[in-house]
Structures are given as structure tokens and as C-alpha cells.
Amino acid sequence: MADEPLPPGWKLEPSAIYGLEQAVLCPVCREEIDRLFAVRLYRARVHFVSSLPRSGRLLVCPKCRAPVPGELGAVF
Numbered sequence: 135m136a137d138e139p140l141p142p143g144w145k146l147e148p149s150a151i152y153g154l155e156q157a158v159l160c161p162v163c164r165e166e167i168d169r170l171f172a173v174r175l176y177r178a179r180v181h182f183v184s185s186l187p188r189s190g191r192l193l194v195c196p197k198c199r200a201p202v203p204g205e206l207g208a209v210f
Contacts, residue, residue, distance in 0.1 A: 149174040149191065152206075162200035170204065171196050 148171035157168045175190040193204045 148172055148194075151196075152193075160195040160198060160200065160202065162202075163195060163198035165195075165197045167195055167197060169196055170194065170202060172206065 150172040152170045152172060154168050154170065157166045159165070160167050170193045172191045173194055175192055177184070177188045191206055193202045193206070194200065195202050
């Protein structure tokens, strides 16, 4: 999975690639996917005092690059 080339149009490596236990359909392009890309978000500018996080992750479909609902969590 990690050795596959990036899809056309991707300019940079995603922050992480997460494999899925089972293939699912992307809710946007309806293609079957077996992994999700995580793209790093960072706060570039804010004009007020913000209590929101300075960075985060967005999960995207590796085929159409649309945001995909999901969450990344830690096991404690």
C-alpha cells in the first residue's frame, strides 16, 4: 500500500496514509477505497484570540481528494 505511486494531481506526500480493515466506498466519487490520506491542517493567521487548536488532520479520499468523514483517535 505505502509503495504505490500517488494519484495524479497530488503535489506533496500526505502526512500519513491509513489502511482500512475493509474496503469502503468514498461518499463523493463512489469509488472503492482501502486507505485514507491524512493531510495536516495548520493555522496560518487569526485576527483574534483563539482557543481553537493550532493544527489538526483532515482525512481525504486518495482517489478524488474529497474530505471524508472520520476521526483519528488514540488508544490509551
